[in-house]
Amino acid sequence: MKGCLCIHGFTGDPWEVEPIAESLRQQKDWLVYAPTLPGHGPDEDLREVTYQHWVYMVEVAVEELIKRCEEVYVIGFSMGGLLACYIAAKYEIKKLVLLSAAAYYLNPPMLFESVKAAWHTQLTGESEPDQLVDLYRHKMTHTPMSAVLQFMTAVKKIRPYIRHVHTPTLIIQGERDALVPRKSSEYLFRTIGAEEKFIHYLKDGRHMICHGFEQDQLTQLIQDFLLGQINRKDEQDEVSCT
Incomplete structure (x- = not known):
């Protein structure tokens, strides 16, 4: 049996990775975990949790998968x-996939563009719904500063583990991500110690990459990578990282 741990983001919940988790559950003999991190979810209360709680939960989840699965x-x-990088550095993981991974965070130019689009919508009523606008509004008004500090601490504490990741890795990021800048994926690609590593940018992808217009392409990329169907030469031709 193959096991897969899907880890959502800060202030989010498993819905963020649900399309990927569901696609893998359709595979034969796959066990997929997508837990809710402490303090997150519909009844979230981030005031009393620390980054250690998040680390502990993903460690418990991956240890259970290791007990039950061959890979x-x-x-x-x-x-x-970032939590996934920590797990890959510490445990024997077959493959690692990083989606909009926040080794760095906040992309001011794209954030400005999204805010400008929101003002245009309010003034003219002419715009497609932008899930990022609601996301930013919620984060700015509902996330306690103590939790933000825990998030920043998590990034700082986990970064040193990245160079110890030798697991084959696929990095995917949207070029229109307004929360995580491109330098984050570039840093991960340079720093991860794996010999087999790929990076792919989705042209129209935003931060909520699993729910974007390129969801089918994203799902296929991940399945091809996990099932060993990515041709290394073809994929490396798509790398645009300095």
Whole structure:
């Protein structure tokens, strides 16, 4: 049996990675975990949790998968990508997938563009719904500063583990991500110690990459990578990282 741990992001919940988790559950003999990190979810209360609680939960989850499965994969979104790196550095993981992983965070140019679009919508009523606008509004008004500090601490504490990741890794990021800048994926690609590592940018992808217009392409990329169907030469031709 193959096992996969899917880790959502800061202030989020398993919905963020649900399309990927569900696609893998359709595979024969796959066990997929997508837990809710402490303090997150519909009844979230981030005031009393620390980054250690998040680390502990993903460690418990991956240890359970290792006990039950012959091979274990880890997929991490946003802050979950950093937690996934920590797991891959510490445990024997078959493959690692990082989605909009927050080794760095906040992309001011794209954030400005999204805010400008929101003002245009309010003034003219002419715009497609932008899930980022609601996301930013919620984060700015509902996230306690203590939790933000825990998130920043998690990034700082986990970064040193990245160079110890030798697991084959696929990094995917949207070029229109307004929360995580491109330098985050570039840093991860340079720093991860794995010989087999790929990076792919989705042209129209935003931060909520699993729910964007390119969801089908994203799902296919991940399945091809996990099932060993990515041709290394073809994929490396798509790398645009300095």
